[in-house]
Amino acid sequence: MQSEINDAALEYLIARAGLDLTDEQKAELKTVHAALAALAERVRKPRGRMAEPAHSYGFAQEDL
Amino acid sequence: MSEPIPTIAEASRLIAAKQLSPVELTRACLERVHALDGKLHAFVRLTEERALAEARAAERAIVAGRPSGPLQGIPIGLKDIVDTKGIPTTCGSKFLQDNIPDTDAACAEKLAAAGTVLMGKLTTHEFADGGPSFDLPAPPARNPWNTEHFTAGSSSGTGAGVAAGLILGGIGTDTGGSIRGPAALCGIAGIKPTYGLVSRAGVAPAAYSLDHIGPMAWTAEDCALMLQALAGHDPRDPASASRPIPNYTALLGSGIKGLKIGVIHHFHETDHKVSEGTQRGIDAALASFRDLGAELREVQLSPLQDWAACGSLISMTERAAAYEEWSRTRLGDFSERLRSRLILGALVSGVDYVQAVRRRRELRAELQQAMAGLDVVLTATQPAEAAKIDAVPKWDLFDKPGFTMPFNVAGYPAISICAGFGAGGLPVAIQLVAKPFQEPTLFRVADAFEKATPFRDQRPALSSAAPTPA
Numbered sequence: 001m002q003s004e005i006n007d008a009a010l011e012y013l014i015a016r017a018g019l020d021l022t023d024e025q026k027a028e029l030k031t032v033h034a035a036l037a038a039l040a041e042r043v044r045k046p047r048g049r050m051a052e053p054a055h056s057y058g059f060a061q062e063d064l
Numbered sequence: 065m066s067e068p069i070p071t072i073a074e075a076s077r078l079i080a081a082k083q084l085s086p087v088e089l090t091r092a093c094l095e096r097v098h099a100l101d102g103k104l105h106a107f108v109r110l111t112e113e114r115a116l117a118e119a120r121a122a123e124r125a126i127v128a129g130r131p132s133g134p135l136q137g138i139p140i141g142l143k144d145i146v147d148t149k150g151i152p153t154t155c156g157s158k159f160l161q162d163n164i165p166d167t168d169a170a171c172a173e174k175l176a177a178a179g180t181v182l183m184g185k186l187t188t189h190e191f192a193d194g195g196p197s198f199d200l201p202a203p204p205a206r207n208p209w210n211t212e213h214f215t216a217g218s219s220s221g222t223g224a225g226v227a228a229g230l231i232l233g234g235i236g237t238d239t240g241g242s243i244r245g246p247a248a249l250c251g252i253a254g255i256k257p258t259y260g261l262v263s264r265a266g267v268a269p270a271a272y273s274l275d276h277i278g279p280m281a282w283t284a285e286d287c288a289l290m291l292q293a294l295a296g297h298d299p300r301d302p303a304s305a306s307r308p309i310p311n312y313t314a315l316l317g318s319g320i321k322g323l324k325i326g327v328i329h330h331f332h333e334t335d336h337k338v339s340e341g342t343q344r345g346i347d348a349a350l351a352s353f354r355d356l357g358a359e360l361r362e363v364q365l366s367p368l369q370d371w372a373a374c375g376s377l378i379s380m381t382e383r384a385a386a387y388e389e390w391s392r393t394r395l396g397d398f399s400e401r402l403r404s405r406l407i408l409g410a411l412v413s414g415v416d417y418v419q420a421v422r423r424r425r426e427l428r429a430e431l432q433q434a435m436a437g438l439d440v441v442l443t444a445t446q447p448a449e450a451a452k453i454d455a456v457p458k459w460d461l462f463d464k465p466g467f468t469m470p471f472n473v474a475g476y477p478a479i480s481i482c483a484g485f486g487a488g489g490l491p492v493a494i495q496l497v498a499k500p501f502q503e504p505t506l507f508r509v510a511d512a513f514e515k516a517t518p519f520r521d522q523r524p525a526l527s528s529a530a531p532t533p534a
Contacts, residue, residue, distance in 0.1 A: 045423065053422045
């Protein structure tokens with residue numbers, strides 16, 4: 001995710017999400033988009049393709 | 065009555081001994097609601113007639129020698145995202161003002177079966193997210209310690225109602241801290257149990273993989289009594305755990321000598337430095353635990369910001385998915401705060417979400433490793449005393465990582481308990497975390513702390529003038 005977002009890219013994302021936003025809402029989105037991009041960057045770590053997600057999990061004996 | 069407002073445990077003992085009438089107790093709570101809730105807004109709907117009928121039924125059962133357990137005749141409330149058969153369940157939203165469920169949520173059903181008295185439905189942030197909003201059908205709840213201040217949320221009505229003695233216990237839900245936050249700022253106890261321990265069936269979703277249901281009450285012991293009734297497998301909840309349910313009060317009073325408590329100093333001293341009052345509360349709590357014979361250890365985890373990023377991305381994306389249909393068709397009907405978060409969540413890419421869920425697995429493994437050889441870990445619950453209700457920032461999730469989200473990410477049980485009073489006489493709190501399904505240990509440590517400190521003796525001044533049972 002790019003930290004800066006231009007109007008065209010923002011319009012694309014809004015359309016893809018199926019939302020109908022006011023100019024004021026779009027302007028607010030632009031101001032917080034960099035912070036959202038920082039969150040997305042922070043969860044990316046060197047981990048390789050084999051690292052699984054935690055969509056579902058069970059607690060193993062090691063947890064207890 | 066030895067205490068102006070009894071705890072659940074105290075009331076339970078008195079009711080069982082026929083020294084306190086459930087009807088008198090319920091009437092006293094109702095009088096307090098009528099006297100105080102115009103300022104607090106803890107309730108969105110009072111079920112007075114039902115409460116009195118249930119109290120009378122409880123009294124008849126006690127007199128007839130048919131006690132059903134420690135919650136019989138205890139006045140409670142349910143956060144208004146919990147479905148209640150025949151009683152409106154609005155989720156604090158314009159969307160559901162006319163919603164009357166035809167079944168009870170699992171947690172409502174279980175508390176009713178335990179003999180509790182339902183006082184009504186409690187204020188929530190809209191669909192359990194967004195913050196204090198003034199553009200919703202009902203006003204936000206206010207903090208009983210100072211009504212100009214915030215309760216935290218989203219279980220804001222439960223926090224305010226318990227602290228003010230309008231109810232003795234209540235249900236909260238917690239996706240990133242919505243039980244523990246209000247518990248902390250309102251000076252009560254609140255536990256987010258292990259993920260899957262309490263059924264989510266019939267409770268409006270906030271973020272499926274982070275949502276937890278749990279009790280909030282004046283003490284940890286009261287939370288244990290409530291959890292006893294709430295815990296258990298439910299096939300209606302796909303995340304429900306199938307495990308034997310222990311006795312949650314079994315370890316209370318056994319002391320904590322020799323227990324090992326890990327302290328995540330960097331969370332609250334470096335990553336997100338807490339207020340002076342909160343730090344004093346934490347330091348004094350650590351000294352108390354040392355005096356009680358516990359061994360303190362240093363714990364190092366990934367920075368709080370990593371946990372918050374992971375949890376926030378998952379939370380906002382799952383929420384956007386849950387409410388996508390309404391976001392696309394009736395966006396303007398959401399409160400301004402929730403609407404902004406739903407919009408943002410809808411822009412997170414699928415790849416971002418999966419990277420967050422991959423990070424979640426790593427972070428869980430890290431906590432598991434850090435807790436090997438420890439009984440509990442400790443950090444702050446909230447960064448500071450309650451802010452003024454009109455000064456709560458809209459986007460604080462970005463620059464102020466929360467202390468509670470890590471344990472939603474991990475699914476581990478966590479409790480917030482009062483650790484004293486800071487600026488303006490407002491409560492401060494500590495958060496204790498145990499390994500999965502080790503709630504008995506959590507209650508053991510929390511109860512030992514509460515009984516060794518004087519903080520459970522002080523109620524908000526607001527409630528002291530209200531009627532109490534004779």
